[in-house]
Amino acid sequence: MNTSRLLTLAALAAVAVSCDNGNGGGTPLTPEENKERLERVGMDVINMINPANHQDFCEAVDHFVEFSDEGYLGDTFHDPNAYSLMASTMKALEDACTKGDVHGLITKAEVTDYIYRAKDYYGVYEYSSRDNEWKYTSDEGKLEFRYSFDGKDVVATAVASGNESLVSYTDKYGDRGDEYEDNYKIYVPEKVEVNITMDGKSLASLTVTTDCQMNDHVKINTGFAVADMDGNVNISLDNSNGAVTYSLNMSGRSIVKGTASFAGSDMVDPDEVVNDTENAVRGAEAEVIILDEVKVYGKCTNVAGYIGKMDDLDNEYRHMAGSYYYWTKDYNEENAELFNEYFTFELSYIPDNTRVASLFSQMYFDEDLYYWDSEIQDYTNGGYSTEPIIKFDIDASEFSIESYFSESNFGSIVDSVEDLGDIYEGYFPYCFGY
Numbered sequence: 001m002n003t004s005r006l007l008t009l010a011a012l013a014a015v016a017v018s019c020d021n022g023n024g025g026g027t028p029l030t031p032e033e034n035k036e037r038l039e040r041v042g043m044d045v046i047n048m049i050n051p052a053n054h055q056d057f058c059e060a061v062d063h064f065v066e067f068s069d070e071g072y073l074g075d076t077f078h079d080p081n082a083y084s085l086m087a088s089t090m091k092a093l094e095d096a097c098t099k100g101d102v103h104g105l106i107t108k109a110e111v112t113d114y115i116y117r118a119k120d121y122y123g124v125y126e127y128s129s130r131d132n133e134w135k136y137t138s139d140e141g142k143l144e145f146r147y148s149f150d151g152k153d154v155v156a157t158a159v160a161s162g163n164e165s166l167v168s169y170t171d172k173y174g175d176r177g178d179e180y181e182d183n184y185k186i187y188v189p190e191k192v193e194v195n196i197t198m199d200g201k202s203l204a205s206l207t208v209t210t211d212c213q214m215n216d217h218v219k220i221n222t223g224f225a226v227a228d229m230d231g232n233v234n235i236s237l238d239n240s241n242g243a244v245t246y247s248l249n250m251s252g253r254s255i256v257k258g259t260a261s262f263a264g265s266d267m268v269d270p271d272e273v274v275n276d277t278e279n280a281v282r283g284a285e286a287e288v289i290i291l292d293e294v295k296v297y298g299k300c301t302n303v304a305g306y307i308g309k310m311d312d313l314d315n316e317y318r319h320m321a322g323s324y325y326y327w328t329k330d331y332n333e334e335n336a337e338l339f340n341e342y343f344t345f346e347l348s349y350i351p352d353n354t355r356v357a358s359l360f361s362q363m364y365f366d367e368d369l370y371y372w373d374s375e376i377q378d379y380t381n382g383g384y385s386t387e388p389i390i391k392f393d394i395d396a397s398e399f400s401i402e403s404y405f406s407e408s409n410f411g412s413i414v415d416s417v418e419d420l421g422d423i424y425e426g427y428f429p430y431c432f433g434y
Helices: 003-014 031-047 051-070 084-099 102-108 270-275 303-327 329-342 411-426
Strands: 111-117 123-128 133-137 143-149 152-175 178-198 201-213 217-226 229-238 241-250 253-264 281-290 294-300 343-349 355-366 383-392 398-400
Touching: 031 411, 051 143, 051 152, 051 178, 051 201, 051 411, 152 201, 152 270, 281 303, 303 329, 303 383, 329 343, 329 355, 329 383
Parallel strands: 111 178, 123 143
Antiparallel strands: 123 133, 143 152, 152 178, 178 201, 201 217, 217 229, 229 241, 241 253, 253 281, 281 294, 294 343, 343 355, 355 383, 383 398
């Protein structure tokens, strides 16, 4: 399946049944009636999007990527950590020479120290199309990029302000005796403001405010605006609980908003999160509300438990069936059972909030799979996999997500989404290789 078709299916699933619960909250719609209404509602969503409103921003991003490559911005950009490994090794060498600490030289050469502070990266970078290079000018008050294309002047500025909070952790990796550590110290500013202008007029803005007290709490609030779109993301964590809220609006109308909550342990201990991620977060649940009309709810009863069971399943079948175990029937049956044991997904309408459909996983035979089976010493004609199934409560009918949201059912939406994709791709000629 090509990328545009996959994105289309995702979009259709996201707006699934974006209409009221029948006629004014009456009898629930059947799957067939949902198809008819979805076609109309989906087109309403698509018609809200005006690509012309985003053209300047998209083209500005595309040219920045182009100029970054052609002007080798990475070589010009000031990175205070560029020589961290060298500095660490030289310090260990000094200790070895002055203190006779040869063991320290061996171990410290495997440790890299990184220190990140926003103000260390400040400066103005201006791209010269004539010379195909970025010119750096020192500036202690901001990080700024300047460039021009088609007679338009773009300026992107980032400024940090307020107090700084220190986040430090050690990333441990490697095996079989070759173990390494990267030590990080990150100074998080209280506030960061990003503004992008074209010919002096705002194209986009981003504001991030943080309150980081590691091992106690973390709060991050983000607000953004691009042309006729705006939204926010808010994160709040302590060691045992977390919450996320977010929203996206277009021309003042809510497109999507949602919440997520989760529980775990040591969730604001950076060392635990980096080195033992699957155990940091356990139970989690989330809901997404689209167009203030449809709600999709999801829950995982135990994230760590699911990851552990899947690891055990992989190890068991890898030992029994070899490297292609993930295409066997028994493995995929158990894979689907584990998913259904730990995950719940439901679809309901606002304001009634009564479930109208649910999602589960099942094993199926995929005739398009083609691989070498070492057991039979031949190529297979197909293999097994898992797929998501949507089940409607009204009549217990079941459909695979791909078949229900197919082009035959939603042809006009598929065509419209692909047309939109073509327009947006046209705004990124460099990124898409045109």
